[in-house]
Structures are given as structure tokens and as C-alpha cells.
Amino acid sequence: MKGMEMRGGRKRSIRLSNVYSFSCFRSSSGGNHSQIGQKGYSRVVYCNEPDHPDAKRLNYKGNYVSTTKYTALNFIPKALFEQFRRVANLYFLVVACVSFSPLAPYTAISIVVPLVVVIGATMGKEAVEDWRRKKQDIEANNRMVKVYGGDQTFHDTKWKKLRVGDLVKVEKDEYFPADLVLLSSCYDDGICYVETTNLDGETNLKVKQPLEATYSMHDENSFQQFKALIKCEDPNENLYSFIGTLYHGDTPYPLSPQQLLLRDSKLRNTDFVYGVVVYTGHDTKVMQNAVDLLPRGAELRGKWIRYKDIRGGMLVRWYLRPDATTVFFDPRRPYLAAFCHFLTALMLYGYLIPISLYVSIEIVKVLQSIFINQDPNMYYEETDRPARARTSNLNEELGQVYTILSDKTGTLTSNSMEFVKCTIAGTAYGHGVTEVESAMARRRNGGSLEIEDQLSNLTGDKGDGVDLTKSIKGFNFLDERIMNGNWVKEPHSDVIRLFFFILATCHTVIPEVDKESGDIHYEAESPDEAAFVVAAREIAFEFYERTQSSISLNELDPETGAKIGRQYQLLNVLEFSSSRKRMSVIVRNEEGQLLLLCKGADSVMFERLSEHGRIFEDETKDHIKKYAEEGLRTLVVAYRELGEEEYNTWQEEFVNAKISVTADRDSLVDAVADKIESDFILLGATAIEDKLQEGVPECINNLALAGIRIWVLTGDKLETAINIGESVMKQIEAGKSQVVSAKASSVESALIIDGKSLTYALDGDMEKMFLELANDCASVICCRSSPKQKALVTRLVKAGTGKTTLAIGDGANDVGMLQEADIGVGISGVEGMQAVMASDFAIAQFRFLERLLLVHGHWCYRRISMMICYFFYKNMTFGFTLFWFEAHASFSGQPAYNDWYMSFYNVFFTSLPVIALGVFDQDVSARLCLKYPQLHQEGTHNILFSWRRILGWMLNGVSSSIIIFYFVTTSTFPQSFREDGRVAAYEALGVAMYTSVVWTVNCQMAVSINYFTWIQHVFIWGSIVLWYLFLLIYGSLPPLLSTTAYKVLVEACAPSPLYWFSTLLAVISTLLPYFSYKALQISFFPMYHDMINRMQLEASAASHSSVSATARVEDRIRQLKDRLWHHSEP
Secondary structure (H helix, E strand, C coil), X not given: CCCCXXXXXXXXXXXXXXXXXXXXXXXCXXXXXXXXXXXXXXXXXXXXXXXXXXXXXXXXXXXXXXXXXXXXXXXXXXXXXXXXXCHHHHHHHXXXXXXXXXXXXXXXXXXXXXHHHHHHHHHHHHXXXXXXXXXXXXXHHCCEEEEECCCCCEEEEEHHHCCCCCEEEEECCCXXXXXXXXXXXXXXXXXXXXXXXXXXXXXXXEEECCCCCCCCCCCHHHHCCCCEEEEECCCCCCCCCCCEEEEECCEEEEEXXXXXXXXXXXXXXXXXXXXXXXXXXXXXXXXXXXXXXXXXXXXXXXXXXXXXXXXXXXXXXXCCXXXXXXXXXXXXXXXXXXXXXHHHHHHHHHHHCCCHHHHHHHHHHHHHHHHHHCCHHHCEXXXXXXXXXXXXXXXXXXXXXXXEEECCXXXXXXXXXXXXXXXXXXXXXXXXXXXXXXXXXXXXXXXXXXXXXXXXXXXXXXXXXXCCCCCXXXXXXXXXXXXXXXXXXXXXXXXXXXXXXXXXXXXXXXEEECCCCCCEEEECCCHHHHHXXXXXXXXXXXXXXXXCCEEEEEEECCCCCCEEEEEEEEEEEECCCCCCCEEEEEEECCCCCEEEEEEECHHHHHHHECHHHCCCHHHXXXXXXXXXXXXXXXXXXXXXXXXXXXHHHHHHHHHHHHCCCCCCHHHHHHHHHXXXXXXXXXXXXXXXXXXXXXXXXXXXXXXXXXXXXXXXXXXXXXXXXXXXHHXXXXXXXXXXXXXXXXXXXXXXXXXXXXXXXXXXXCCCCHHHHHHHHHHCCCEEEEECCCHHHHHHHHHHHHHHHCCEEXXXXXXXXXXXXXXXXXXXXXXXXXXXXXXHXXXXXXXXXXXXXXXXXXXXXXHHHHHHHHHHHHHHHHHHHHHHXXXXXXXXXXXXXXXXXXXXXXXXXXXXXXXXXXXXXXXXXXXXXXXXXXXXXXXXXXXXXXXXXCHHHHHHHHHHHHHHHHHHHHHHHHHHCCCCCCCCCCCCCHHHHHHHHHHHHHHHHHHHHHHHCCCCCHHHHHHHHHHHHHHHHHHHHHHCCCHHHHHHHCCHHHHHHCCCHHHHHHHHHHHHHHHHHHHHHHHHHHHHCCCHHHHHHHHHHHHHHHCCCCHHHHHHHHHHHHHHHHHHHHHHCC
């Protein structure tokens, strides 16, 4: 059964345009067809004539689409340019070039090979990512679509071969291959239903309508003589505007967005459509919107770059007065000598700036992203959607989030409406307890769960005859007075019947019947309408078929209790709009009665009631007020009977208004509709709940405990602005005074502002006042805000606080907000994937944000911070041993180590433990991260990557280098080092110092790690073993290749006890200062994770202690908890 087909075939005399007012099809008011032919409106399309000579001369782009960054020809030059845009890579390129000169303190190959490896690895990563994009392009470009050919039949053609002017046939559930002008469809009026999820994130179906001149073309024969000319606007990115004119014969027909089918939208509930290609490839609107965004920078990387600059600035102080002279250092030309020695020092001390840090960070962030993607605790089984890190550049910033700006519908709520309660004939029905009721009851009862117990008793006592185990999407109604046909026994059963009859007929829902199971699925423009239709079905009226002019129901007969099929003639549909706030349909039943059925907001419905239709008005208003307090969304339901003469007169006016071509056509249609929508008889009101997603209250509570501020930005459209600027200013000033007073009495405040007021609050001088007021409040809600306002508020918060902001949303209207924030998180919910496509991270449920920030965010922030600080430490330790040796050698430019020792230091002997730290280390477990959300404040206050901490690690590195250099030199020079009594030579001294450095930095890693895995053991101790293996293998090569390393381990160092003893004492001596500092810091100045670990250790000790000892430990734990809470207070 097809949703829009008639039983027994189509009735070609019936026109859908006679039924619908099509007010939802109105194009933007800015459409001015007089612009056609002028600049920006010069596109000409020869319909069904792509080979027309004039069309060929226009030379429009083909339909081939490429989203790749590189091509086979430009990959190497472009990728190299991208790599050397980085200052560090450019620095090492300069060093590599200078290394070929006689000034180099080591061989050129030892610096060129690591540079080539690093650049090659990064370019390889770029190539892999671009190849993935290329495969997606290939798949899209090779999809098939039917194109009308010269033999007057349709042939399957690849998307990439489409041309402007081609006539195409798109079938049900297929994507449109280009931007098309709709000609006709399988329906008599040529309308079709389109899903635009990929474009704007909305899953509700849009109705598209062809022109009067083409709607009747329903088969291939209709196009044999079809020729037309389209003149329209040039390609642009505006999805919601289209201006053009179609010339068919000698008659021009204006085109609007209602005739435009956009690429990547999908045809739904329509067997097929015919259309003409007007924009192809990168000229299509979806591709015009595909812009390259500037990458979001990470704060930690910014500090690392500044560190590099500091290190570079230190080099200029070490070479100005060389004592020894060579041909390159002539004392008679001191400036030339200084410059030459500067170049030597540039290469020699370049190891203070590790080229491997960039690659290590990239590797670590990619691996961190993989762990985020594979976290089973962020996998949503219902939709089979795991978490997705769409970028790895912002992992650590997840642990620094200070403000969250969240959408409401679909993000905090499930966007799945449920029919919960209703009031009919002044009687309230429905025993369910909403989440708002439950929360209010818990607050009144001091957090007890009494309300849940009441709900359990309610469903147990009053659910007789109701199948409580049956879960129905959109229906959560419990009342034995209504369910299972019991409504026929109610005093006002006739009113109840009319009430649910209206819910079953007053809508634009499209039914789809599963041919195998017979189940009916409803496609609705909004979840509200689907919930109403489902509720009607569960009570008495099953809606199962819609045609162009009728609605068919299976109704419960009150007398026999049997289901009876009835068909109602659908005469008119007056659609819902934000200005009308109501929807009406006019139907004729089988008895010939004309009924006007309406549902709408109480603000417009009560004033339209007749005198004799207000019997239940007072009771209904009371119930609506109560439902609103419970967080339910309400609509008033009413009806009236129409006389034949009254309807015919009105219908004539209505048709005349619709066919009017004047500028005020829309106003005329609304005015005529308004005439008949009056004198209603009130039946009751519906109450539906947009439930919060599972776990949202707990998630928000934990995020608040973590010190994260949460702003809720919600609303669909910006209402007409009114002159309230002065009022807003006064309200903000009054609000600040109230907040100050509330703080004095320890009362938390909340700020709620609507779109009208927000317009002025974001303007000029009030912007700063608004932000100050908002920052003083515990929560901020911006309601009825437009997408642009959401983005502006996000920008204000980001700039005003100077801290990391995160925006989270699920719809197309949240894209601007997501892109404006430091981090954008998309909810892969029911409103499509537009928000996900614009996000940095994607999750299926809001509650997963808690784990993303408090667990992965904290871990990533700590790991990257520790990783970079450790890089500073190990390179200061290594680099300053070079400096002390240079000072000892009178700054001669002689390196302390062999060329390959220095080249492999950051590549093989110290890099893998750092990567393991960045991927696996945990200061506390995931369970404790969630149990103590205050730990997140280590990131918001940037405790682990402050300049004090960075300088502390650097100082540790300098002190370690001093200890190693002077300990090794003083212990080896004065006495014999080798078995034959000779003292340590230059080669042995370099190996002894290098061995101490490798042991020290790897042991420092071992004592810094909180969470050991076997991988870390292998990497740390394996790096040390690798140094000895390298020294053994490299030293066994001929002297021409191994140079100073020739058999230095076998013949000089290994047989000497002094070599091993000096290494042991050097390592112990360098680690002692760190142990001392760490003991003092944990004892007297503990950080958050130190206090948490102390609590866990003492709690573990308490479980194995006596009763008195346990009491003492528990008292200590309480003290630590109080201290933790005290530290977490902002």
C-alpha cells in the first residue's frame, strides 16, 4: 500500500493544490524576478537540450565532485609546502642545509635522515587521510541515475557525467545527483516529498511542488517534444532561496525554492520524479556551502611554540668571543666569526628543539582518538552509534572546558514526543508522572525517591486492563478509564470520540505500511503530530491511508466494539505556522457533514470559541496551567460544523486568494482562513512530553560539580524585534543587584532571557554587562534564540571568559554555534547529521558528554601536558650536557657525542616511553574521574601546564644535566678508566655521559608514571636495552662508518667498573631532587589527583584494619574530602 495512492487508481480530476493552502511553500520575500538577466542572475539552462550549441558555448562545470586536498600531480609540492609552513620544520630544514658546510659539528646525513623520516611520516598520514576522501568521492561520482537520451528513453548514467540541462528521473529513496528543477512526479499534481537531513539536519519531510506548465508530465512519452529555457541566479550557497524563470512556449513561469531539489537530499514517499539539472558539481548549493574552516589551535601547542622561541633566543649568547681560532673564526673579523659560530651553535643546540615532538604528539592524539572511538561506555546500542572523534587536534582541550553551551530539543531532550495526558470535557486523563514532576517532588522531599514509589503504586493499582509491558513509541498514556475501549463508558463519551477523531485526522502525517508485518509507520513533519496519531490509534482511531483527497481510518464502534473502516473526504488543509499557531482541516464524513477540525495554542484558540462552545473552558484552562507546570507541551482541540452554503462561499474566496498574483497574496490567504476559523466548540487539550534523554540530570549535576558552567540556548526562529532596548538595560542592571543580594544569602540565581531581549543584550555596551550578569549566575537559559544568536552568544562567552568553550547540538540550527566554539560536539540524534558533520566530536547521547570530558578529557589533558613537560625535561637534560661540554672545550664547536647518538636520541632511545605516557597513563581510574568530578578543575585552571610547572621541569632538566656532566667528568678524568690504566678518552667520556642521560630520562619516566602497563615496561626498559644494542652493533662497523663509536663499548666502557658505577650514582643523584620535591608537594601542597589517590589508599587500608583504626582512617578521608571540595570552589 503506498501512502499517497488512491484505492482503485488515481483520480486525475483531483488536484492537491485545491486541498492545501501551501502556505508552507512561500518563498523568501526577497525574491525579485526582475533581476533575471542582470549581474548574479545570468545562468541559462536549455532544458532537455544539453547539446544545444548555445549551451556548449556556456561551458558550465561538470558534475564531477572532488573534496580532496591534493591530487596526484600536486601532492608532493603542496604537501612539502604545508610541512615547511611549520616554523620548527623550517628551522630544521635550514639546519640540514647548513650541515653540508664545513661549519657543521657533525655529518649532514645524521640530521637529514631524521628530518626526512619525520616529514615523510607526516606526509604519509596526509596521503592516507586524503585517499579516504578520494574513495568517498569515487563512490559518489559513480552512483547511477536515469538520464533522458536522444533515443527518447531513460538510460543509467553515472553522476559525474551529468550535464546542465539533462532531464533525469530519480526514484524513491534515491539521492538527487545535482540541483534539479522539479517538473513532475508520480502524483497527479506532481508534488513530491523530500528529506533534507544531509543539508539542514531535519528529518521531517518537505513537500515540493512543480509548475503548472509541467506537473502533468507523468511518463517518458511526455518529454519527446519537451523543450524549455530556464534563466536563474548564478551558483551561490543560500539553501533557502532560488530565483528564476522557466520559459515554456511563449509563457514565462516564475521559479521559487519550492521547485528546487537540492543535491544530497533524498526522495521519500514518492515513486519517482522528473527534473532538469540546473547546477552541477561544485556549483550545487551543498558544495557551495562546503568551505575549508581554519583549524582550531590548541593552547598547549601554542605554549610549546613559545618555548621553542625562547630556546632559539638563548642561542645568541654563547658564541660571541671564541678563544680558539680557525679559518672560520678570524679574530680580526669578530662579526664574521660570531656569525659563523652562531651557525655552528644553531646545529649543535638544535636538540633543545626536538623535531620528533610534533610527530609524537600527532601519533599520541590519533591513538587517543581511537580509544575515544572504541570506548564501550559511550556506545549507544539502540542506534548502533559509537562516539566519534572527528578530529584529534583538540583532545587535551576536552579536559579544559570551562563553559558548555547546549541546545535543548534533541540534545538535552530526546526529541521523541510522548502523549502523556489530556483533558477532555473538563476531565483530566492520564496518571503518568513526568520528569519535571519527579524532580520537583524530590526537591520538595529533600531528594527522596518517594515520588518513584508513588508512580510504581500508581501503575500497579490503576493499570487494570492496561498492558504495561508494551512499549509504544510516542505513547506513554496510562488511564484505565480511556484505554481498551473503556472510554465508551465515560459520561462524555461522544466528546472523547470527537477529541481522538480530530487527533487522527487533523495532521499532515503520511502512513507507510510494512508489507511483511502489516505494521504502520508514520512519517510526520514533527514528532508532535506523530504522537497525536499514535495516541488516536491506541485509543480508537487507526489512521492507515491518505490520498490526495481523503483520509481513511479504522474506528472503534461504540456499540459493537468492532473496528469499522471509514473514509473522510479531505477538502482543505490550513497548515500550521508560527504566526497562525494552529492547524485546521475541513473534512466531509460519509453522512455528508462538513466538519472544521482544529488544534492550536491556547493563546489563539480560546478567543475563537463560540458562546455555547465554552462549557469546559475554566476546567481546561486549569488543567493546561497544571500541565505547563509539569513541563508538558499543550495544544487545545476544538471543532465546528459548517453549512454547505457557508463553505461554498468561503471556498470561492479561498481559491481566489490562492491564485492571486499580487504582492499581498500570503496575507489574503491568511485573512480568508481566519474568517472560517472561529465559533469553535471546545473539546479539550493534549499534553505531550519531550522527555529528557536518559542520564541527562545526573550528567548535568556532575558537570556542574566539575565547575563547568552550562548555558542552554534554545529556540527556532527570531521573532519580530520590538523596541525594548531601554527595558533590557534596566532589567540587566536590576538583575545584577538581585544576584549580589542572593550571593550574600547563599542563594543561587538563574538567568533566563528570550530572543527579543537577547537582540539588545548582545548589542554594543550592554554586551559586557550581560556577560557579567550571566557569569554571576549558576545557570543561564537563552530561549527563543535564533541560530545566529546562538553563534553570537558562543562568540561572546569564548571571548569574554578567555577560557575553553564547548558547544553541543544536534540540528542544522546549531552548526554556527558548534563552529564558533573552541570545541563542537554533535549529537547524532533524530534531526539528521548536519551538526555531526560540523562538529569535532560526535556522541549519540548527551549523557556521554560526562565521560568524554571528565574521563577522556582529563586523561588527554594530563597526558599531553605531562608529555610536553617531559619533552622539555629530557631535551634540557641532553642539550645542556652538550652546552657544559662546549664550555669545558672553550666553545670550540666540538660535540660531546657521536653524530648518530644525537640523531637517535629523540627518535629511538627516549621517544617510545613518551608515546606510551601519552596514550596509557592514568593518574586516577575512570570510575574515580566520575566519582570526583572536581578533578576536572585541574584542566580548567591549567594546573598541569602552567608556566611554573613548565619552568619546574626545565629546571629539573638543567639540574640533571649539571649532575650528569660534572659527576661523570670528575669521576672518570682523574683516575684510570680502562684496564690498561689509561684514562677515559673523548669517545668513552661521550658514551659514559650519554648512558647516564638515557638511564636518567627513562628512569624519570618510570617514577613519573602513575599507571603501568606491560607496554610501558617494554618501552622504558627496552629503550635502555636498545641503546646498548645500538652501541654494540654500530661499534662493530668499520671505523670509517662508526667513527668515534668503534668498539667503544666492548673495549673501553663495558670492562670498566667505573663506567657502570658512575652511571648508577649519576642516575640516583639526578632523581633525588625530584623525589624530594614530590614528597613535599604531595604532603603539604597536594593537587586534586593526589588527594583522591590518598583517599583511595586510606580507604583500602581501612578495609583491612581494626575498628578503631578504621574510624581514624574514615575521619581522615572525610578531612580529605572536605579539603577537595574546598579546593574545587571557584
